[in-house]
Amino acid sequence: MALLTAKTFSLQFNNKRLVNNPYYPRKALLCYQLTPQNGSTPTRGHLKNKEFTDCWENFVDHKEPPSFNPSEKLEELDKNSQAIKRRLERIKSRSVDVLENGLRSLQLGPVTPSSSIRNSR
Numbered sequence: 001m002a003l004l005t006a007k008t009f010s011l012q013f014n015n016k017r018l019v020n021n022p023y024y025p026r027k028a029l030l031c032y033q034l035t036p037q038n039g040s041t042p043t044r045g046h047l048k049n050k051e052f053t054d055c056w057e058n059f060v061d062h063k064e065p066p067s068f069n070p071s072e073k074l075e076e077l078d079k080n081s082q083a084i085k086r087r088l089e090r091i092k093s094r095s096v097d098v099l100e101n102g103l104r105s106l107q108l109g110p111v112t113p114s115s116s117i118r119n120s121r
């Protein structure tokens with residue numbers, strides 16, 4: 001009998017603790033049915049969490065490489081993070097420049113009619 005791939009196992013035996021509707025916690029169970037070679041009545045049952053883990057460790061082919069490279073994903077996230085940081089710095093520097101220009105043109109003292117017309121635009 002061939003071992004299941006990790007992806008097939010995950011898809012077949014989803015181990016989520018919550019279901020969508022209704023919202024309630026559930027126990028993860030792996031149901032199985034064993035059919036004897038002599039054709040007698042199949043044996044049915046389920047595995048609880050600890051047994052589920054044992055099944056994952058013993059019956060899933062872990063020699064097959066994962067469907068993605070975790071280190072590549074981390075590098076990709078780091079690049080995205082660096083790009084976000086650079087963008088944030090550009091936004092912050094622009095905002096400071098705008099604020100500085102606004103403060104430079106700020107006039108203190110009594111408002112004259114000509115300056116209030118010019119500043120209202």
